[in-house]
């Protein structure tokens with residue numbers, strides 16, 4: 001998911017797809033390019049990607065972040081991003097790539113599911129409306145574009161079990177948009193507030209521990225039904241983390257969470 005400037009939307013390389021537009025694509029292990037797209041990547045992970053990957057690997061979110069990612073702050077951004085580490089081999093292969101293909105295929109990240117289609121999300125400041133767009137951008141080496149399967153963006157999303165990923169990434173994009181303005185003040189993006197906000201969406205096992213084993217519940221009044229849900233359910237906890245960030249950083253009220 002990219003954040004796009006409405007002015008520059010027509011300058012992107014690739015084909016801008018409307019909902020009914022079709023593109024040719026089919027990926028399979030019989031193509032000579034098989035696995036080539038899993039090398040030399042800058043693969044950013046969204047909070048829901050991390051949640052699914054740490055579940056699949058059966059490790060806590062903190063361990064996943066320590067072992068598998070670099071946390072980077074891109075110029076012009078005020079919220080750190082999470083970049084999957086690549087192998088140090090000559091190809092810079094993805095650490096999850098095996099000879100048979102992706103070793104975590106069922107939990108592969110959102111970007112991998114949709115590739116070589118990309119989703120972009122931008123907000124029109126004049127109408128205050130969000131618009132989701134799709135770009136078809138296969139690199140020259142990707143031979144799947146010459147196969148004869150014809151797909152709409154939705155066909156491809158359904159085929160790749162990416163619908164829930166798109167929903168969750170869109171949800172996160174709504175929060176991430178708020179970070180176009182620096183919320184950190186003199187603390188900067190490495191200060192205590194930034195660490196708390198990062199934990200709430202990316203390191204959710206630690207966030208759960210923080211909620212239930214600190215003075216958090218003394219400082220915030222939270223509906224008991226929400227407490228029950230976030231105790232057990234990671235997706236609910238991640239959504240709660242997003243809502244809490246809005247209240248914590250910008251004072252935006254959310255149903256069910258109040259300062260005491």
Ligand code: SF4
Nearest residue numbers: 038094096097102112
């Ligand atoms: S996560 Fe899987 S699909 Fe994505 S780049 Fe790595 S090996 Fe390829």
Ligand code: SF4
Nearest residue numbers: 027033034037142144
């Ligand atoms: S390069 Fe394209 S066709 Fe080849 S494996 Fe990757 S996505 Fe599939």
